[in-house]
Structure formats: C-alpha cells, structure tokens
C-alpha cells in the first residue's frame with residue numbers, strides 16, 4: 001500500500017445510522033493534481049476530515065506517504081498542508097500574526113516564521129491587509145489566508161477543501177494558475193470541488209464521489225478517452241461553412257444556434273471530418289475561430305456515472 005501518496009481502503013463513515021462515506025478506495029499517485037469532484041453533500045468534506053485526522057473513520061484504512069492516519073498524524077502533518085472549508089478560528093489576530101503563529105506551530109524559528117508569513121501574504125494577494133484582523137476580512141480574503149496557512153513549510157502534499165468557494169472570478173483564475181505551478185514544482189495536490197470546469201482546468205486526475213461512494217477514479221485523459229461527436233464551431237463565414245457541412249454524408253446534422261454552428265458527426269467518420277473541414281475552410285479563406293466538443297468530456301462522464309449511481 002505505498003506506491004500512492006494517499007491511499008484508503010474501505011474508508012467508511014457513519015454519523016449515527018447514516019452512512020456518509022462508503023467503502024472508499026482512493027488512490028492518489030505522486031505529483032498529480034487530484035480533483036475530488038462531487039455534488040453538495042456527497043461526502044467530500046467528511047472524507048477530507050478523515051484524511052487529515054480531524055475525524056475518525058468508522059472503519060477502513062488511510063495511508064498517507066505510506067504511513068497510517070491517524071496513528072502517524074504528527075509525522076504526516078510535517079509534509080501535509082491542509083486548507084479546511086471552514087473559516088479560520090483566530091479571529092482577533094491580524095493576518096501577519098496568524099501566519100507567523102502558524103509558522104511557529106509548524107516548527108519554524110521566529111524570524112523564519114515572520115519572513116515566511118510576509119512571503120505567503122504577497123503570494124496569495126493579501127500583503128496590503130497584513131495588519132487587518134481576521135474578523136475584519138471578507139470570506140474570499142479569509143480563504144486566501146487559509147490557503148497561505150496550508151503552504152507554510154512548503155509541504156509536499158496539499159489537501160484543499162473547496163478552496164475557491166468564496167473567491168471572485170478573477171481570484172479563481174489566479175488560484176487555478178497557482179495550483180498548476182505548484183504541481184509543476186512536483187507537489188501532490190488533492191482538491192475538492194463541485195465545479196467541473198474548474199477541475200478540468202487545474203486537475204489531471206479525478207475521483208468522482210456521489211452519495212459517499214467513489215464512482216470513478218483515474219487520469220482524466222483516460223476516463224474521457226472516447227472522442228466526442230458533437231462540436232461547437234465558429235468561423236468567419238458560418239453560412240459557407242454550413243453549406244459544406246450539409247453536403248457531407250458523415251455529418252448527421254448541422255445547424256446554427258446563436259451565432260455558433262453545432263455539428264453532429266457520425267463517430268465512425270471523425271477522421272474524415274477532421275481532415276476535410278479545416279482544409280475546406282482554409283481553401284476558401286475562411287477563418288476558424290472556435291472548435292470544441294459541445295459537452296465537456298468530464299461533464300459527460302459525470303452525467304453518465306451519476307445517472308448510473310442514482311439508478312442503483
């Protein structure tokens with residue numbers, strides 16, 4: 001059980017008689033950005049609390065860096081940064097005091113802790129609020145501070161519970177970029193979310209959870225391997241593009257919807273379509289402005305799998 005950074009076996013949690021997490025077998029390889037994706041109430045936070053030792057499983061095993069959680073919690077936490085969903089408790093501290101204090105708790109010397117607090121405040125974009133009390137911050141600002149706290153000590157593994165929930169759109173884009181660059185440094189990142197587009201942008205691995213059960217898990221590119229057959233297309237001359245599409249026997253349907261062409265292709269002839277359509281456009285001097293599957297591949301998997309889950 002040690003080829004994975006996080007591995008659980010039959011992880012299960014009951015609250016009273018309610019089964020919240022059921023026989024979860026998570027496998028998180030080193031260096032991936034693992035999106036833990038599921039609807040509200042699926043059991044993501046409960047799972048994360050068990051992974052970080054905040055909650056005891058009813059039964060099942062958890063290994064992080066090959067060590068058992070919660071038995072080896074102190075040792076594991078030295079290399080694990082955790083960003084909880086709930087806001088920070090130390091409401092009367094300033095951001096600077098809070099991050100310095102957290103640095104001290106994680107074993108940094110006083111000067112190191114102060115330096116690291118300053119650096120992290122800049123990194124997460126709250127530098128100018130350094131002397132503001134936590135209780136004076138907006139929920140998005142608090143979330144940035146919690147993210148900074150998770151990064152103290154440069155941990156090898158980050159576990160982030162809905163880290164973008166309170167961020168504005170720009171903050172989300174900025175955050176996604178940070179996750180991607182942290183992954184490039186070789187960190188393993190486990191991040192829960194219920195937003196498919198966000199997971200697609202920052203994760204290369206995914207675990208789908210619904211009603212406490214893991215429905216699918218793996219590298220996103222492998223899970224979504226099947227090619228799509230319905231596309232959104234935008235060109236500089238949609239009318240002529242449509243004329244071409246309507247002549248092709250392998251195009252089952254094509255129509256214009258709010259300025260975008262929708263094309264449904266016979267999946268057996270996708271190669272021809274991919275070859276001939278761009279060739280025709282360029283021969284006619286028509287520019288291709290957009291070409292993408294109509295449904296995002298991960299969304300499609302989610303819909304398929306979750307329907308199966310509900311039918312059981």
Ligand SMILES: Nc1ncnc2c1ncn2[C@@H]1O[C@H](COP(=O)(O)OP(=O)(O)OP(=O)(O)O)[C@@H](O)[C@H]1O
Pocket residue numbers: 015020038039040041042043044045046047162194
């Ligand atoms: N301490 C508790 N006692 C009883 N039930 C609980 C407790 N904590 C969570 N639950 C229930 O467990 C279920 C899963 O909750 P959890 O917070 O793990 O879901 P989640 O996937 O993180 O949802 P969200 O996306 O809304 O944060 C919910 O139905 C919730 O009501």
